[in-house]
């Protein structure tokens with residue numbers, strides 16, 4: 001479960017740039033670029049014939065088709081739900097006051113959008129202002145040490161490294177700057 005902050009989709013949706021074939025071989029030996037998904041799928045037959053990777057094949061790791069979009073290389077920020085709450089609080093986008101790094105209990109079903117701050121969108125200029133304000137005002141993130149949550153040692157909290165908040169806010173600033181240049185909102189979900 002994670003939350004991604006990214007520029008809203010461009011008007012008309014992302015542009016499809018082509019497709020390629022990925023398999024277990026690293027580095028990739030199949031560098032062909034196909035016009036679209038169907039062309040790449042047809043190209044799988046040749047891949048099976050010529051790929052020499054021992055783990056690649058119908059009975060091991062199947063090669064698969066990846067479609068590339070104009071939005072693939074846009075800046076985005078992906079964080080856990082808990083860390084998303086930390087960010088949203090620092091940005092003043094959560095209603096409650098004075099809360100710190102509270103672990104949200106996992107909801108039984110996906111909540112409707114209006115009931116959670118974990119879905120939202122904001123004008124890029126406004127997001128940029130909130131990010132700059134948070135970077136100026138939020139105290140340096142001291143981090144949280146990793147620890148076991150129960151004595152049996154079966155539940156582990158990875159914690160958070162020092163400076164985490166400021167580091168992620170800096171990435172979010174890149175997202176907001178890009179979105180503003182593109183005249184798009186910043187969305188998170």
Ligand SMILES: [Zn+2]
Nearest residue numbers: 023051053056
């Ligand atoms: Zn292969």
